[in-house]
Amino acid sequence: MASKLLSHSHLRVIYSSNTRICSNPTRATRALLNLRPFSDSSSPPPLEMPQSHNNTINDTGMGRGSTPSLSSLKELELVKFASIAETWWDSEGPFKPLHVMNPTRLAFIRSTLCRHFGKDPNSARPFEGLKIVDVGCGGGILSEPLARMGATVTGVDAVEKNIKIARLHADLDQVTSTIEYCCTTAETLVEEERKFDAVIALEVIEHVADPAEFCKSLAALAVPDGAAVISTINRSMKSYATAIVAAEYLLRWLPRGTHEWSSFLTPEELVLILQRANISVREMAGFVYNPLTGRWSLSDDISVNFIAFGTENSKYENK
Amino acid sequence: MPLTKHLKVAIIDSNPALGSKVCFKKEDPPDPRVSTVTPATISLFKDVGAWQYIERHRHAYFDKMQVWDYTGLGYTSYNARDINKEILGCVVENKVLHGSLLSCIENKDFQKTIYPSRLTSMTLHPRSSPMGMDSTSSRTPSSSLRHLAKLELTDGNSLYAKLVVGADGGKSRVRELAGFKTTGWNYSQNAVICTVEHTDGNQCAWQRFLPAGPIALLPMGDNFSNIVWTMNPKESMDRKSMSEDDFVKDVNNALDYGYGPRPKSSLLGNEDMFSWLRGYVTLSANECFEVPPKVVKLASERMVFPLSLMHANDYASKHVVLIGDAAHTVHPLAGQGVNLGFGDAFALSRVIAEGIAVGTDIGEVSLLKKYEAERKLANITMMAILDGFQKAYSVDFGPLNILRAAALHGAHYISPLKRSIISYASGEQRLPLFS
Numbered sequence: 181m182a183s184k185l186l187s188h189s190h191l192r193v194i195y196s197s198n199t200r201i202c203s204n205p206t207r208a209t210r211a212l213l214n215l216r217p218f219s220d221s222s223s224p225p226p227l228e229m230p231q232s233h234n235n236t237i238n239d240t241g242m243g244r245g246s247t248p249s250l251s252s253l254k255e256l257e258l259v260k261f262a263s264i265a266e267t268w269w270d271s272e273g274p275f276k277p278l279h280v281m282n283p284t285r286l287a288f289i290r291s292t293l294c295r296h297f298g299k300d301p302n303s304a305r306p307f308e309g310l311k312i313v314d315v316g317c318g319g320g321i322l323s324e325p326l327a328r329m330g331a332t333v334t335g336v337d338a339v340e341k342n343i344k345i346a347r348l349h350a351d352l353d354q355v356t357s358t359i360e361y362c363c364t365t366a367e368t369l370v371e372e373e374r375k376f377d378a379v380i381a382l383e384v385i386e387h388v389a390d391p392a393e394f395c396k397s398l399a400a401l402a403v404p405d406g407a408a409v410i411s412t413i414n415r416s417m418k419s420y421a422t423a424i425v426a427a428e429y430l431l432r433w434l435p436r437g438t439h440e441w442s443s444f445l446t447p448e449e450l451v452l453i454l455q456r457a458n459i460s461v462r463e464m465a466g467f468v469y470n471p472l473t474g475r476w477s478l479s480d481d482i483s484v485n486f487i488a489f490g491t492e493n494s495k496y497e498n499k
Numbered sequence: 500m501p502l503t504k505h506l507k508v509a510i511i512d513s514n515p516a517l518g519s520k521v522c523f524k525k526e527d528p529p530d531p532r533v534s535t536v537t538p539a540t541i542s543l544f545k546d547v548g549a550w551q552y553i554e555r556h557r558h559a560y561f562d563k564m565q566v567w568d569y570t571g572l573g574y575t576s577y578n579a580r581d582i583n584k585e586i587l588g589c590v591v592e593n594k595v596l597h598g599s600l601l602s603c604i605e606n607k608d609f610q611k612t613i614y615p616s617r618l619t620s621m622t623l624h625p626r627s628s629p630m631g632m633d634s635t636s637s638r639t640p641s642s643s644l645r646h647l648a649k650l651e652l653t654d655g656n657s658l659y660a661k662l663v664v665g666a667d668g669g670k671s672r673v674r675e676l677a678g679f680k681t682t683g684w685n686y687s688q689n690a691v692i693c694t695v696e697h698t699d700g701n702q703c704a705w706q707r708f709l710p711a712g713p714i715a716l717l718p719m720g721d722n723f724s725n726i727v728w729t730m731n732p733k734e735s736m737d738r739k740s741m742s743e744d745d746f747v748k749d750v751n752n753a754l755d756y757g758y759g760p761r762p763k764s765s766l767l768g769n770e771d772m773f774s775w776l777r778g779y780v781t782l783s784a785n786e787c788f789e790v791p792p793k794v795v796k797l798a799s800e801r802m803v804f805p806l807s808l809m810h811a812n813d814y815a816s817k818h819v820v821l822i823g824d825a826a827h828t829v830h831p832l833a834g835q836g837v838n839l840g841f842g843d844a845f846a847l848s849r850v851i852a853e854g855i856a857v858g859t860d861i862g863e864v865s866l867l868k869k870y871e872a873e874r875k876l877a878n879i880t881m882m883a884i885l886d887g888f889q890k891a892y893s894v895d896f897g898p899l900n901i902l903r904a905a906a907l908h909g910a911h912y913i914s915p916l917k918r919s920i921i922s923y924a925s926g927e928q929r930l931p932l933f934s
Contacts, residue, residue: 271865279865286857302501304855325858352646353860473872 257387261318262339264435268319269349277433278321278383284467284476285382285487286325289409292463292489293378296407305330313376313401315366316384320346324356326380334360334376336369366397378407382487385412385450386443395457402492408459411487415444419484447482459490502852506861507610509658511650512667513617516597529557529694531799532593533725535704535717535834539926540841541589544599548606552599553591559720560586561704565789568708568892571760572904574788575911582921587704588834590717590725616654621663621676623648623818648818648862661862663819664847666840671825674811679821683809683828686889688712689735690806690831691728694719694799695750697792705791706832707754708892713832714753716791723798726750727831735803743797754791762788806830808886814875815867822847827878830889835881838926843874 267273294301308330314323317335343363350356388394427433466482544550567574647659665673701718712729809828823840850870922928
């Protein structure tokens with residue numbers, strides 16, 4: 181179980197310093213936060229972290245003297261994704277929700293990145309000249325549109341099968357065949373001292389064992405004043421009802437067990453761990469699904485799915 | 500549109516008008532093949548800068564419309580000022596429309612190639628099986644073209660495309676090759692089309708419903724008007740072959756004193772029944788019944804076309820999409836067919852631009868289905884209404900005639916309904932009644 185870092189007083193500090201965050205969490209969430217025993221994990225070094233938490237229930241039960249490259253991933257999660265790897269590009273298959281949500285995520289990325297890098301959003305290839313890394317790229321659902329928008333894309337995923345599928349699909353189109361796919365992790369890229377203008381990790385952080393360390397890796401991959409975009413699912417009553425109960429059990433949009441509700445992060449938590457990793461969140465938006473039209477759209481409602489855009493601020497840090 | 504400027508476009512059309520720069524002079528007699536474009540279509544043309552070319556040639560705006568039937572029980576007249584607009588539509592010859600669109604694209608800088616040929620075969624590569632893990636992906640040209648649609652033309656050219664747009668009319672070859680199924684039926688009616696001349700100018704569109712089908716007189720400017728006369732197939736053949744004088748007599752008969760009496764312009768009706776609506780009554784409700792202009796001469800050949808209703812069950816599948824008559828054909832009684840087609844075309848171009856903005860592959864089904872969902876509703880609604888009209892007016896039965904007349908009266912006097920009808924027919928409103 182991922183460790184959560186907050187006590188209530190920390191939360192209040194966050195509200196005042198981040199103006200774009202939506203209003204205070206619901207009373208239910210606040211009550212939940214009060215009840216949770218939290219511990220601060222920023223002090224111990226990365227490798228020893230999984231063993232130093234007595235109160236965390238690591239459901240994989242693995243001894244984690246693991247190599248640095250897998251330290252932030254959960255084995256069970258990898259197995260889960262490897263088993264449905266062939267269906268990535270089947271737009272009616274288990275990844276259908278991602279396909280349907282994709283244009284909306286891309287719209288957010290396009291507007292925030294164009295604004296940050298001063299690119300013209302009305303150009304067909306606004307990301308020309310930008311190096312972007314898609315962490316947890318899966319079958320390349322996000323990487324391919326980014327490449328079509330002109331970016332030099334590197335896609336990384338820890339599941340070998342995903343990378344193979346992604347490579348095969350990308351080679352079908354000349355424009356996307358330039359994407360570089362690697363079966364590796366964010367931490368390994370950091371060790372290789374790779375740097376990117378934008379680091380994108382969508383729907384990944386909820387599958388990661390240590391979100392705080394993951395965010396630090398993301399920050400290390402970004403150039404100074406680079407961009408980071410992270411999306412995930414909020415840990416709220418509403419998200420339990422929709423993303424777990426409705427999506428996995430009732431509507432069968434996702435295979436059961438895709439998500440662990442306890443691994444979800446609230447926006448406040450995400451902002452805080454990003455802050456500690458030297459990324460300031462500048463914008464946040466939510467995704468809402470309209471069942472009548474069957475389409476997703478961006479909104480201010482971050483109670484279930486949300487996406488955050490931040491900038492790496494090592495240039496400006498005064499520590 | 501800056502987002503789509505980089506797309507390479509190939510136009511495959513064996514129409515000779517596309518090849519050489521055919522200039523048509525003002526003195527040419529008006530072509531009987533015309534289209535009535537609604538204000539919505541006009542504004543779309545203006546947006547892309549094509550309307551200026553139309554204004555250099557013969558075109559006719561009209562701001563009034565009168566609809567009545569042979570029973571003489573009622574009539575309705577519409578005026579553009581009912582919805583605070585200047586025009587109800589514009590009648591333009593098809594060759595002028597083609598020419599203006601061609602001039603428009605010639606002046607834009609994007610890669611376009613015209614292939615004056617026809618499609619013989621088309622192969623769309625459906626991704627039927629999931630990709631095998633062990634298949635090697637060689638970077639030969641053939642593999643990178645594998646995911647594109649391949650078209651073969653009669654002149655021997657082979658083209659590869661990300662997206663094939665079937666805009667080739669009611670008997671679309673693209674639709675046939677792509678295997679789209681259609682639903683529809685033939686109206687047992689043909690339309691006789693010709694241009695006629697009359698003594699005075701005409702700025703009103705006239706339509707009279709006769710037992711066998713409506714006859715419409717549409718202004719074309721310069722004392723010419725276009726006739727669209729729907730009738731059963733045998734009569735249409737007779738009318739095509741009869742002498743010109745006889746035909747002109749028949750036309751005048753159909754427009755005015757034949758088949759039934761003229762409706763009375765019910766000024767009295769205004770006083771008693773609807774006086775309480777007085778404040779809300781539209782301008783045209785106060786207008787008397789007017790007699791259409793008398794036709795003096797036939798000015799072009801007569802053409803006959805069979806009429807049918809057709810709707811493709813799907814407009815889009817991987818790499819291919821249908822627009823216009825290739826996707827749907829309607830009865831000409833309300834002049835909507837080509838306007839639905841232009842609506843399709845502009846909607847598709849907008850959807851493609853939105854897709855490119857977020858890096859979508861333009862041949863992807865999910866993107867094309869967005870276009871389909873948007874247009875299907877609009878097209879089917881219009882088709883259902885037109886079909887309803889066609890059926891309602893094809894039966895000559897006393898009580899039904901009275902019902903129809905009552906409906907006509909209602910459309911004439913009940914202003915909100917009338918405004919709704921005019922807005923919808925002008926393309927300003929997407930759905931009748933509920934917008």
